[in-house]
Amino acid sequence: MCRAAMMKSVRVVVVGAGVIGFSTAVCIVEALPFCSVTLMADKFSPDTTSDGAAGILFAAQFPDIPLQRQKHWFKDSFDHLLAIAQSQCAPEAGVMLSSGWQIFKEVPAVKKPFWSEFVIGFRLMTDVERKRFPDHKFGQAFTTLKCECSTYLPWLEKRFRKAGGQVEQRKVNNLQELSNNFDIIVNCSGLGSKVLVGDTQVYPVRGQVLKVEAPWVQHFIRDGDGTTYIYPGIRSVTIGGTRQEGDWRLQVDDRDTKGILERCSRLEPSLNKAKILNEWVGLRPSRKNPRVEREVVELQGRLVPVVHNYGHGGWGVTLAWGTALDTLGLVKQSLHEMAPQPKL
Amino acid sequence: MVMFDSFMDMRVAVIGAGVIGLSTAQSIYEHYHSIVSPLTIEVYADKFTPLTTSDGAAGFWQPYLYDKGNVQETKWNKETFDYLLSFLKSPESIKMGIFLESGYNLCSEPAPDPSFKDSVLGFRQLTDRELQIFPGYKFGWFNTALMIEGKTYLPWLMEWLRKRGVKFYHRKIKSFKELAETGADVIINCSGMWSGQLQPDPDLKPGRGQILKVDAPWLKHWIITHDFTKGTYNSPYIIPGYRLVTLGGVFQMGNWSEQNSSVDHKEIWEKACQLEPSLKHARIVDDWSGLRPVRSKVRLEREAIWSGETPIEVIHNYGHGGFGLTIHRGCAEEAARLFGQIVEQKGKGPKARL
Numbered sequence: 001m002c003r004a005a006m007m008k009s010v011r012v013v014v015v016g017a018g019v020i021g022f023s024t025a026v027c028i029v030e031a032l033p034f035c036s037v038t039l040m041a042d043k044f045s046p047d048t049t050s051d052g053a054a055g056i057l058f059a060a061q062f063p064d065i066p067l068q069r070q071k072h073w074f075k076d077s078f079d080h081l082l083a084i085a086q087s088q089c090a091p092e093a094g095v096m097l098s099s100g101w102q103i104f105k106e107v108p109a110v111k112k113p114f115w116s117e118f119v120i121g122f123r124l125m126t127d128v129e130r131k132r133f134p135d136h137k138f139g140q141a142f143t144t145l146k147c148e149c150s151t152y153l154p155w156l157e158k159r160f161r162k163a164g165g166q167v168e169q170r171k172v173n174n175l176q177e178l179s180n181n182f183d184i185i186v187n188c189s190g191l192g193s194k195v196l197v198g199d200t201q202v203y204p205v206r207g208q209v210l211k212v213e214a215p216w217v218q219h220f221i222r223d224g225d226g227t228t229y230i231y232p233g234i235r236s237v238t239i240g241g242t243r244q245e246g247d248w249r250l251q252v253d254d255r256d257t258k259g260i261l262e263r264c265s266r267l268e269p270s271l272n273k274a275k276i277l278n279e280w281v282g283l284r285p286s287r288k289n290p291r292v293e294r295e296v297v298e299l300q301g302r303l304v305p306v307v308h309n310y311g312h313g314g315w316g317v318t319l320a321w322g323t324a325l326d327t328l329g330l331v332k333q334s335l336h337e338m339a340p341q342p343k344l
Numbered sequence: 345m346v347m348f349d350s351f352m353d354m355r356v357a358v359i360g361a362g363v364i365g366l367s368t369a370q371s372i373y374e375h376y377h378s379i380v381s382p383l384t385i386e387v388y389a390d391k392f393t394p395l396t397t398s399d400g401a402a403g404f405w406q407p408y409l410y411d412k413g414n415v416q417e418t419k420w421n422k423e424t425f426d427y428l429l430s431f432l433k434s435p436e437s438i439k440m441g442i443f444l445e446s447g448y449n450l451c452s453e454p455a456p457d458p459s460f461k462d463s464v465l466g467f468r469q470l471t472d473r474e475l476q477i478f479p480g481y482k483f484g485w486f487n488t489a490l491m492i493e494g495k496t497y498l499p500w501l502m503e504w505l506r507k508r509g510v511k512f513y514h515r516k517i518k519s520f521k522e523l524a525e526t527g528a529d530v531i532i533n534c535s536g537m538w539s540g541q542l543q544p545d546p547d548l549k550p551g552r553g554q555i556l557k558v559d560a561p562w563l564k565h566w567i568i569t570h571d572f573t574k575g576t577y578n579s580p581y582i583i584p585g586y587r588l589v590t591l592g593g594v595f596q597m598g599n600w601s602e603q604n605s606s607v608d609h610k611e612i613w614e615k616a617c618q619l620e621p622s623l624k625h626a627r628i629v630d631d632w633s634g635l636r637p638v639r640s641k642v643r644l645e646r647e648a649i650w651s652g653e654t655p656i657e658v659i660h661n662y663g664h665g666g667f668g669l670t671i672h673r674g675c676a677e678e679a680a681r682l683f684g685q686i687v688e689q690k691g692k693g694p695k696a697r698l
Binding site for chain 1: 562
């Protein structure tokens with residue numbers, strides 16, 4: 001008896017419609033045609049955390065995840081988006097190449113971070129290039145990608161539905177609610193995991209950004225401290241930001257607005273003349289390490305596999321596809337364990 | 345004790361209001377308005393922004409790959425780059441239409457480093473990964489250069505000049521004599537493609553170009569391809585501007601037509617889409633054709649043209665081919681230096697008189 005017949009209509013639910021949720025859902029539905037996949041969430045684009053993010057691909061290093069795995073996450077995400085950037089789909093998917101500079105006030109301990117081999121053309125800035133930033137002693141130049149979720153998420157949704165995925169708008173309060181209707185639960189609920197699965201390690205890091213009209217800005221500029229950055233996008237430039245740990249406020253703070261404009265104009269004086277289009281606040285779903293792992297949970301008397309993919313902090317867009325693939329692997333493992341072994 | 349000549353005023357007539365004419369007027373004013381007093385500068389042209397050749401050009405600073413021994417031109421190009429770069433610290437740069445942009449020069453085979461490698465920022469060879477993005481190209485360079493959009497820069501220059509009393513006359517000048525007779529002391533010939541009408545120059549020929557302007561704001565890098573069998577700019581290029589992206593790659597020597605050709609349009613569009621697949625969905629907004637004033641080298645020199653008893657002092661500054669915006673400041677400064685020679689000779693400057 002073939003495996004596909006045994007596997008037919010395994011019901012998978014993906015909770016969360018941000019970049020992690022949709023990337024994961026697309027990976028699953030495209031790889032496992034014998035599963036029925038439903039994406040369920042309270043908020044959809046343009047109201048997710050992903051929508052406001054600039055979406056520049058850039059990584060941090062997490063302390064407890066093997067470096068090799070982190071490299072895979074970054075590389076898989078980068079290669080996936082690069083292929084889109086080079087294709088006809090690029091504008092419809094909201095993906096573009098972006099070159100620029102990351103500058104440091106003090107020379108950092110690690111001059112070539114682990115992701116430098118995966119971006120394009122990574123090198124240290126020349127003296128002449130650094131002259132433009134007199135407060136900064138060191139800099140890196142490279143080309144990376146930008147993925148604008150307000151465009152990318154609808155594109156992913158199209159792709160998800162085309163492959164047979166179902167989308168349901170519903171706030172999930174606990175996993176029990178899902179166990180009747182689904183065989184595998186994939187949790188991509190970001191900051192919501194704090195309540196949904198009771199993860200006390202998840203906390204918000206508040207970020208405020210401005211979107212300005214400055215079409216003459218063609219390069220990204222990022223201060224190595226991660227708090228001041230200028231990211232030119234398709235139709236606007238995102239400037240920011242703030243990193244306020246444990247801060248749950250979603251309202252715009254005028255003091256932050258002032259701070260952002262001051263810091264960014266110092267790096268790029270022409271921004272003084274830019275028209276502000278809008279302001280936005282997002283809560284990065286932060287955690288010491290992203291949680292990409294599976295477990296089996298007893299729900300309403302059944303043992304249900306739950307695969308987690310959340311806690312990406314400010315690196316959601318950067319790691320979405322890579323962690324989605326990783327999650328797909330974990331879903332496959334769960335399926336393997338669920339399936340009755342063929343009798344000889 | 346320094347004494348001034350009693351006839352210390354001078355009238356300078358500039359022919360041409362493209363980037364060469366306007367920037368030359370600027371350099372002359374900058375260096376001599378306090379030395380020659382009063383210094384009257386007038387600009388005569390039949391075309392003003394946005395209808396000049398400079399306006400139609402993509403506005404990208406990059407000389408031809410190789411200067412063929414014209415080291416003077418390489419020097420003027422670098423001078424222009426450094427001059428424009430210095431404005432980036434100031435918000436004025438937006439009013440001037442200047443901004444940084446990085447990109448790719450692509451070749452089908454390995455080639456020697458270009459003449460401008462030390463002028464631009466962060467010049468380096470392309471990595472294998474980058475070449476994979478551009479199938480069909482085996483070699484190339486990446487660097488950060490400047491954009492200088494004519495449609496913004498020229499109005500800025502005109503305003504700069506107007507504020508300082510420079511007058512503009514919408515008139516086609518038919519001869520140097522015509523201007524000399526009205527009392528011009530020095531004529532600066534910046535008439536570009538049409539210099540031949542003022543004085544025959546068999547070395548000056550049109551290098552016809554055509555471009556498309558498309559709406560593709562997701563593109564942030566310029567891409568210039570080079571085909572050494574076809575010659576400069578006869579190969580696709582994509583240059584994102586302030587609001588629109590310029591697509592091009594036509595350089596037809598000897599073709600005087602300023603009409604858009606649908607054959608060229610189709611070729612430019614198809615080749616650009618091949619080079620950059622994401623363009624497929626870009627909206628085409630405009631077409632434009634222009635004539636690059638091509639010459640074996642830039643004509644930047646003085647000439648005393650005899651008409652009757654007194655010579656007409658002419659400074660020629662034309663023949664900048666496809667690199668007018670790229671070289672304009674270096675040439676303008678040189679023209680101002682030549683003007684200075686004339687000022688000295690006429691005894692108009694501060695000079696001790698015995």
